[in-house]
Amino acid sequence: MPLSETDALDGLRDALGQLRNRESVALRLLESSAKHSFDPDTELDWEAPFEDGKWFWPPELVSLYGTPLWRRMSEEQRLLLSRHEAAALASLGIWFELILMQLLVRHIYDKSATSAHVRYALTEIEDECRHSKMFARVIAHSGTPWYPVSRVHHNLGRLFKTISTTPGSFTATLLGEEVLDWMQRLTFPDERVQPLIRGVTRIHVIEESRHVRYAREELRRQMMTAPRWSQEFTRVSSGEFARVFSVAFVNPEVYTNVGLDRREAVAQVRASAHRREVMQQGAKKLTDFLDDIGVLRGVGRRLWRSSGLLA
Numbered sequence: 001m002p003l004s005e006t007d008a009l010d011g012l013r014d015a016l017g018q019l020r021n022r023e024s025v026a027l028r029l030l031e032s033s034a035k036h037s038f039d040p041d042t043e044l045d046w047e048a049p050f051e052d053g054k055w056f057w058p059p060e061l062v063s064l065y066g067t068p069l070w071r072r073m074s075e076e077q078r079l080l081l082s083r084h085e086a087a088a089l090a091s092l093g094i095w096f097e098l099i100l101m102q103l104l105v106r107h108i109y110d111k112s113a114t115s116a117h118v119r120y121a122l123t124e125i126e127d128e129c130r131h132s133k134m135f136a137r138v139i140a141h142s143g144t145p146w147y148p149v150s151r152v153h154h155n156l157g158r159l160f161k162t163i164s165t166t167p168g169s170f171t172a173t174l175l176g177e178e179v180l181d182w183m184q185r186l187t188f189p190d191e192r193v194q195p196l197i198r199g200v201t202r203i204h205v206i207e208e209s210r211h212v213r214y215a216r217e218e219l220r221r222q223m224m225t226a227p228r229w230s231q232e233f234t235r236v237s238s239g240e241f242a243r244v245f246s247v248a249f250v251n252p253e254v255y256t257n258v259g260l261d262r263r264e265a266v267a268q269v270r271a272s273a274h275r276r277e278v279m280q281q282g283a284k285k286l287t288d289f290l291d292d293i294g295v296l297r298g299v300g301r302r303l304w305r306s307s308g309l310l311a
Helices: 005-009 022-035 068-072 075-108 116-142 151-163 166-187 195-225 228-248 253-257 262-271 273-292 298-307
Strands: none
Touching: 022 116, 022 195, 068 262, 075 116, 075 151, 075 166, 075 253, 116 195, 151 166, 151 228, 166 195, 166 228, 166 273, 195 228, 228 298, 253 262
């Protein structure tokens, strides 16, 4: 009797140690989901007004923080910029999660629907649906515009989700989740930040921690078992996705909408050592992991460096 895929891969090791059984990982994540999942519509107080003088994103994480332009801005304008950047990040999150949900459906299309691995993927899709609705509601409640990514990035996303390999999909998943996760872990305990924003980021951090675990375990498995061409394609495509992500992270329209010179603001963000350090720190846990499992090699590594996310 032939071995199942799970049995055949048991005992494999990479630089991080022995790979865990796919089904046992999924079962633990399903158990955690049953205990720690939230309905943002009822969990959060959407009727409470925003509090005067509170931020919508920690000031140190606002893109212009520490620049000459930031020092010239009034406190009111800084707070307004944080409101618009929070909306822009929520908009980016919706775009990314729509891509992720499609990639997850592709991943499980040929797999047994009764497996825990597939059941957890479907559970994650449920989470992402709630997150996208939550982000959309935050944008509407904030009175800011929706900030879609540029048409070029929108179409690149369409291309990526069409041609991406399985390991490439999980690498992109981690990129979209882990940088924001690092920022949100600084946001939800920060009492300077609006209570609603803290509540949104708390829910997202708790539920995304499961998504990160699922993606990391599967990516380790894929980088050991995928054909060599697929591994190489993953290195290059993930590096290119990192370049897109780093540019799309803050929509430059936010600067126009708070009364700043867009060109000057973009130039100062690009020149900001503080901003570069924030982005690299936010990505460090991920880039260390990708380095350990062999993703950051060759052309892919050079692309990651050019993105500004890898020191």
